[in-house]
Amino acid sequence: MNIQEEWFSKGKKYAQGINEMVDFGEKNGWENWKGEEPEDIRDHLGKDVLDLLKKANLEGTVDKFRDDFPPSNMPIIKFIEKQAQSIEQLFFIDNQRIVFLTGTSYEKRQAYLLDGDKILKLDSKIRAVGKSKQGNVFAVVSENRVSLFKNWNGELIREFILNDLANIGITELIPFNDGSKVLFVSSEGIYLISENVEKLIHPINEDDEEDWDTNIDMENATLSNDNKYIVAGDQGVDHVVMDNDGNKINQIGPQSSYPHFCLFSKDDQQLITNSCHFYNGITIGVETAKIKEIQVEAYTESDEFIVIDDEMRVYTGLAALDYYILGDAYGYIKAFDKAGKKIWRHYLGSTISGMTISDDEKTLWIGSSSGMLHKLQLGKGHRDEHTIGNGNHYEEFRLIIWKDEPQIWKW
Secondary structure, X not given: OXXXXXXXXXXXXXXXXXXXXXXXXXXXXXXXXXXXXXXXXXXXXXXXXXXXXXXHHHHOOHHHHHHHOOOOOHHHHHHHXXXXXXXXXXXXXXXXXXXXXXXXXXXXXXXXXXXXXXXXXXXOOEEEEEEOOOOOEEEEXXXXXXXXXXXXXXXXXXXXXXXXXXXXXXXXEEEOOOOOOEEEEEOOEEEEXXXXXXXXXXXXXOOOOOXXXXXXXXXXXXXXXXXXXXXXXXXXXXXXXXXXXXXXXXXXXXXXXXXXXXXXXXXXXXXXXXXXXOOEEEEEEEEHHHOOOOOEOOOOOOOOOEEEEOOEOEEEXXXXXXXXXXXXXXXXXXXXXXXXXXXXXXXXXXXEEEEEEOOOOOEEEEEEOOOEEEEEXXXXXXXXXOOOEXXXXXXXXXXXXXXXXXXXXXX
16 A cells, blocks of 8 residues: 555545544434544654645645545644644635734744735734624734724825833734724733723732732633623633623633633624533533623523533634634634524544634635644535544645744645
């Protein structure tokens, strides 16, 4: 058996085995699964396949290579562990164009524009990028300046100069729909940025502690699509609901250990919050119409919320028209409706670090901590029998964007 035959046959067997096991576990309960967990036994092929991938890129034969060697992370895990970087802050621009960054908030980042499968390196001074929930306003942080544009590279709306926040790593950046303010999320606090104002809105020193500081872990925040509400949380504090000036209205207690993610539905009728414990977690949904008066206590069952999911530690997500797409620590993306019904799941192989979707909701781009950027055509049908998941999605390609590589490899 040659390398192509071995890669193909063993990969197909592994994917089929995983799909069968997960299907059984979801339908019958994991406690009833008596079989062994399938193993991907292709580690010894990893280096040779990567070398062939690079050769195919240089020779322009990637499509043929992709048919012969459907991608998988497990056989190249030792290379991923050494060279991977997070792909974050993905935002749809138009047509088949997105912008994204490599690196986490505490690393030197690089911004890119992806147009189809062509990639362009952007100004190395860019530290963060954000996009409004509505209105197509983009925020770009370059050195100590926040520039707000109507459309990507469109009309400049206004600029803010960062003072105390000038050298702080930015986890997430969300401009308001009218470009008047920016929600600034960092491990040193969550702020509202406006003209000459850097207002700390989370955490707040409510008890006047002398040794209090703003450093937080698992920092996360979101805006409602109409910008009426801000929600923020971190490892040590319940999710706090605020008005759009950062004044506290209510709080939502976690149903797992630590608040980790939050998001409003596309129509703003529901807020979901995720809390985690190790690599697992619980996501709940509350009605936005009742957000001022509901009482959701930590670790307490209640009619005030519904459980959307009781498995995922959610790292990132988005709200489509009829459902959420959430990405977890294990490398799965999963779709749920507002009642908590799981619509589909799709496995990508490493912790999900960012995603964005086209306006027609047919194309999804996903970044992961493996240093890979995936482009999926939703509902188009599986490309091969190596796909893990039941989402019926077609991976058009993935880009390998590693720290020490001289170029970006397409697979």
